[in-house]
Amino acid sequence: MTDLSYDKSLHLKELIPQSEIDEIDCWIKKYPNDRKRPPIMPALKVVQENNGNYLTTEMMQAVAEYLDVPHVAVYEVATFYSMFNLDKMGRHVLSVCTNLSCSLRGADKVVEHLQNRLNIKLGETTKDGLFSIKEVECMAACGGAPMLEVDKIYHENLTEEKIDQILSEMAAKDLPTQEDK
Ligand code: FES
Numbered sequence: 001m002t003d004l005s006y007d008k009s010l011h012l013k014e015l016i017p018q019s020e021i022d023e024i025d026c027w028i029k030k031y032p033n034d035r036k037r038p039p040i041m042p043a044l045k046v047v048q049e050n051n052g053n054y055l056t057t058e059m060m061q062a063v064a065e066y067l068d069v070p071h072v073a074v075y076e077v078a079t080f081y082s083m084f085n086l087d088k089m090g091r092h093v094l095s096v097c098t099n100l101s102c103s104l105r106g107a108d109k110v111v112e113h114l115q116n117r118l119n120i121k122l123g124e125t126t127k128d129g130l131f132s133i134k135e136v137e138c139m140a141a142c143g144g145a146p147m148l149e150v151d152k153i154y155h156e157n158l159t160e161e162k163i164d165q166i167l168s169e170m171a172a173k174d175l176p177t178q179e180d181k
Helices: 010-015 018-029 040-050 057-067 071-080 100-104 107-118 160-173
Strands: 092-097 131-136 148-150 153-155
Touching: 010 018, 010 057, 018 040, 018 057, 040 057, 040 071, 057 071, 092 107, 100 107, 107 131, 107 160, 148 160
Parallel strands: 092 131
Antiparallel strands: 092 148, 148 153
């Protein structure tokens, strides 16, 4: 017999603060009651941001229970969209587009330069936890190919010099300030 008293929010409440659940509720309210799947993406975004930029299987399950959708529906969204990470990532995620326009304009050189500069391969994170490099599909900035996204900012028409500058700026942001010492 179905336990009608089961609270579907219990699992998610164990994983994220109430304020984040309130945010997910705001998204749920934007859609008709019978449309349970559209809030999956914003819910995953909220959960991921609360968890250092990646999702665990348990988190995806908790979101599915909360939204009352099959686990696989949440998993499909999390694996289809490159904005979601299923592994622990560095503080700065360098998402390099390797789709057609970027490939034709030298995305392979961008990847090679990043790998050499950071001494990691695609999909890896530097030992200090500062940078991860990730390969992504078209990010709708083909006019500025080759491009990459770092911390939600697009960098286009990349050259090796531009990439070096981006890395230096990112590293400088993480240097300890006087107040940190
Ligand atoms: S192909 Fe790279 S942004 Fe479109």
